[in-house]
Amino acid sequence: MITGSSNPPVILALGALDPSGSGGLQADIETAASLGCHCSPIATTLASAGAGSNTESKPIDATLVIAQARSVLENMQVAAIKIGFLGSVTNTEAVHTILRDYPSLPVVAHPALYLWDKDETVQSDLPAAFLSLIAPHLTIGIFSLYEARKVSQESDTLATTAQAITSTGCEFALITGTGQQQPSFQNSSFSKKGLLQQYTWEQEPPTCHGASSTLAMSCCAYVAHGGEALMALSQAQDFTWQTMRLSRSLGFNTRTPHRFFWADKNIESLEQKTTRKSH
Numbered sequence: 001m002i003t004g005s006s007n008p009p010v011i012l013a014l015g016a017l018d019p020s021g022s023g024g025l026q027a028d029i030e031t032a033a034s035l036g037c038h039c040s041p042i043a044t045t046l047a048s049a050g051a052g053s054n055t056e057s058k059p060i061d062a063t064l065v066i067a068q069a070r071s072v073l074e075n076m077q078v079a080a081i082k083i084g085f086l087g088s089v090t091n092t093e094a095v096h097t098i099l100r101d102y103p104s105l106p107v108v109a110h111p112a113l114y115l116w117d118k119d120e121t122v123q124s125d126l127p128a129a130f131l132s133l134i135a136p137h138l139t140i141g142i143f144s145l146y147e148a149r150k151v152s153q154e155s156d157t158l159a160t161t162a163q164a165i166t167s168t169g170c171e172f173a174l175i176t177g178t179g180q181q182q183p184s185f186q187n188s189s190f191s192k193k194g195l196l197q198q199y200t201w202e203q204e205p206p207t208c209h210g211a212s213s214t215l216a217m218s219c220c221a222y223v224a225h226g227g228e229a230l231m232a233l234s235q236a237q238d239f240t241w242q243t244m245r246l247s248r249s250l251g252f253n254t255r256t257p258h259r260f261f262w263a264d265k266n267i268e269s270l271e272q273k274t275t276r277k278s279h
Contacts, residue, residue, distance in 0.1 A: 010037070011037050080221075111134075141172070143176070209256060
């Protein structure tokens with residue numbers, strides 16, 4: 001936490017520019033602001049559409065990515081770094097150099113592989129590059145089950161998938177969608193020692209574009225405020241769950257998390273509606 005100042009914690013966010021404003025950097029900006037932080041957005045990729053599995057993306061030149069990031073790091077008191085889709089192996093290598101130069105800063109990352117095109121030359125090795133260059137520097141890594149398996153190249157069991165990620169040096173990994181029962185929904189957190197906690201909700205909320213960005217940035221915001229990683233994971237899931245449950249239909253045949261739900265006077269009190277259980 002930044003002390004001795006009334007300024008909010010500054011978060012350096014690297015990710016894709018999503019034209020819908022539902023995911024990517026716009027999600028980072030909204031989530032950070034909602035949780036009392038200032039987001040400094042660094043564009044790594046330009047997406048051609050707001051949502052959908054066929055969205056094309058074009059990576060920003062790595063030199064410009066480094067220049068943007070270093071300008072912020074050298075002129076602002078950054079409290080944490082949040083990483084989203086990096087767009088290319090070259091950009092991943094560039095971000096790796098930045099993380100090496102600022103080892104004391106907590107880092108939260110989500111690979112956002114819904115934008116990944118395995119047939120695109122500059123992106124084909126992106127999951128492997130994330131594992132070898134980004135994961136070792138992470139305070140918290142957030143993955144869907146699909147992303148965890150792609151990044152780790154290990155799909156035998158959930159435990160071995162998580163172990164392949166945390167063994168790189170990633171302190172904590174949260175893998176979402178690990179439950180078997182429906183309609184309940186489960187996430188699982190891991191360290192190098194193994195499973196730490198399972199988080200279960202009784203009913204799955206609507207699918208939302210930008211939910212993973214919201215979850216990763218909210219984790220980063222709680223850490224930037226000085227919170228411990230495991231507490232940040234729990235708080236971030238609660239926050240994201242509410243943004244999804246109160247999501248809005250803004251276009252692209254999907255829903256957008258309502259990241260300022262707490263300020264919406266049209267929404268009734270949420271206290272009696274929280275259905276999450278931890279065990």
